[in-house]
Amino acid sequence: MxxxxxxxxxxxxxxxxxxxxxxxxxxxxxxxxxxxxxxxxxxxxxxxxxxxxxxxxxxxxxxxxxxxxxxxxxxxxxxxxxxxxxxxxxxxxxPLVMRVHRAVEKLVEEDFYPVVIGQESHVEVRGIVTDLNEYTVILDESDFHKIADKPRIGIVSQTTQQITHVYPIVEKIKALKNPDGSAKEVKFVDTICKPTKDRQKAVHKLADEVDLMIVIGGYNSSNTKKLKKVCEDKGLEAYHIEKVSELNPEWFHNKKHVGITAGTSTPHWVIDEFYETVVEIGKSLEGSTPNKVASA
Ligand code: SF4
Incomplete structure (x- = not known):
């Protein structure tokens, strides 16, 4: 394996x-x-x-x-x-969260109505919006009615949102019309952070190569959940777990290639522990020598 x-x-x-x-x-x-x-x-x-x-x-x-x-x-x-x-x-x-705060301040200064794409209850989003006089947090299209009457909309995103989720929402907001039928003026500042983008691109690539993905990270980690969702959207079997003791050897039966990814909160010593354990499970199941691939 x-x-x-x-x-x-x-x-x-x-x-x-x-x-x-x-x-x-x-x-x-x-x-x-x-x-x-x-x-x-x-x-x-x-x-x-x-x-x-x-x-x-x-x-x-x-x-x-x-x-x-x-x-x-x-x-x-x-x-x-x-x-x-x-x-x-x-x-x-x-600093990349501070960048979102500054981006929103600037949008408000420019007289745009601030819209944050993200999870309303997430601590990062709370920090971004708490001091604003008015704002809307949008998770998906079902929230569009909240901005129906706003003619000038300035959009940022929670840093850990998925590119594939945020960009289409922005395009759909740009296509919205005001109640009088006129076009809205929409400005989008892309505030998804680079480490999040890099991890999403990497999981997309690896998900196309493996037949099982282990996603490591806290159960309350937003970006870890999104890594698993990328896999599920591709129809790939994936498990999101926090601890190495949660690895179930049965998941690995008949698997030829297993991928490992982890959210931005997961330290490398935890990833190494997972890697070594999955390799050992593979050996015990097949008696084969695993192909070690260098970590990022
Ligand atoms: S995921 Fe990491 S790099 Fe990205 S904004 Fe959060 S703390 Fe910063």
Whole structure:
């Protein structure tokens, strides 16, 4: 059984930098992260072992002098409130998330009505829209009625959305008409981040070559779910799992080529553990020597 890792997968620089900052020994026992720093259970466990506390929001009980904003970012009002309460605020917001915040600000300055393509409840989207006076979050076409009366629409996307989902929605919004029949003025700023695009392209490519895909990542990781969806849309058998102990040897029966990919929150040491285990499962099933392929 051949086992191949996707050409691009796993931890992106935004998540990696945030983890490194939180793991800094100077924070041992005196840092609270607001929200999940990464959607990965193994890293969250390591952070906790390192004395880092994690809460859902600023409204929770926080007994450390330092708080950290995650790579997903937060509204400026949240940063200011944390500082006003007396916390020292460390900001691990990914620069590519900050780019979305700036893009929306500029669109509003240019008098476009801000529209975000993404999941309304996702922490990144909450951070983007919370300080806006008016906005609409669109997940799919069923939300179009919310912008029917807006003549000038400025669109950005959550950084981890699928290209194949966002681009067609933008085209359909461009084709919408105002209630008086006139065309809408639509400006789109492509804010899907490059690591997400690279991972989506890599999974598309690998999905065409394998007969089973293992997708590694936290169950609450948005971009990991989307990697699995790419596979399912191609009719490929795929399993999204968090821990190596969840691998079921029965999945690999009669499989000749297995692909491995992982969301942007999954560290490479977790991917390596999966890879070695899948290779061992392949050996035990067939007694064959797997074809090792270098990771990205
Ligand atoms: S997924 Fe993209 S935007 Fe999010 S932390 Fe990683 S690089 Fe930054």
């Amino acid at each position: 051949k086992v191949t890792k996707a050409e691009a997968m796993g931890t992106c620089f935004g998540v990696r930098d945030a983890i490194e900052e939180a793991m800094d020994p100077k924070f041992k026992g005196n840092l609270t992260v607001i929200g999940q720093l990464v959607h990965n259970p193994q890293i969250v466990q390591r952070l906790k072992e390192n004395g880092v506390k994690i809460v859902d929001s600023l409204n929770d009980v926080i007994d450390t002098p330092n708080v950290m904003i995650t790579a997903h970012g937060a509204a400026q009002s949240v940063r200011l409130r944390a500082a006003e309460v007396g916390f020292k605020v460390y900001d691990a917001t990914c």
